Amino acid sequence: MKAIEYLKFSEVNPHKFLPILNGYKTRKHLIEHEIFTLKTVTEWMHSKIEVDKEAGCRVRAIIVDDELAGWCGIQQECGKYEIAIVIDDQFWGVGRVVFQDLMRWxxxxxxxxxLVNFHHTRPIYKFLEKISEDIYESKIYGSKFTTYKIKLK
Incomplete structure (x- = not known):
């Protein structure tokens, strides 16, 4: 089992996020955006630090065996709380554990x-189908997503 830990964004060097956020396989499944520079990744990280301060939200960097693997969080999108997980392709196997931790959070x-919003380029996930109260298509910032609504209570 790989050792997974979560760090606040303020504890991570912005340089480490650049190859993850600019990676082809990662970008393919996200809203279209410009390639990150050190300046824009630093701004993005500061915006996530601000989200982390909001009531009901938690945003963290994912560290696997002492290496930055991506980020995850519970954040507000369109007035509802969503779970976000972005993991570099070399670490995709840890996604289920990260998801379980986010559900606990x-x-x-x-x-x-x-809500879990997956870009339309991603396949339907059977384990999410099983635990979702509803699954529907949504548009966020002009991109199409499959949204899984998961009841916790």
Whole structure:
């Protein structure tokens, strides 16, 4: 089992996020955006630090065996709480553990439900189908997503 830990963004060097956020396989499954520079990744990280301060939200860097693997969080999108997980392709196998940790966090934060928004380029996930109250298509920032609505209470 790989050792997984979560760090606040303020504890991570922005240089380490650049190859993850600019990686082809990662970008393929996200809203289209410009390639990150050190300046824009630093700005993005500061925006996530601010999200982390909001009630009901938690945003963390994912560290696997002492290496930055990506980021995850519970954040507000369109007035609802969503779970976000972005992991570099070399670490995709840890996604399920990260998801379980996020669900635990959502319960700790007393959320009644959370959404998981996966870009339309991603396949339907059977394990999410099983635990979702509803699955529907949504548009966020002009991109199409499959949204899984998961009740927690």
């Amino acid at each position: 959502a319960r700790e934060l007393n959320h009644d439900e959370v």
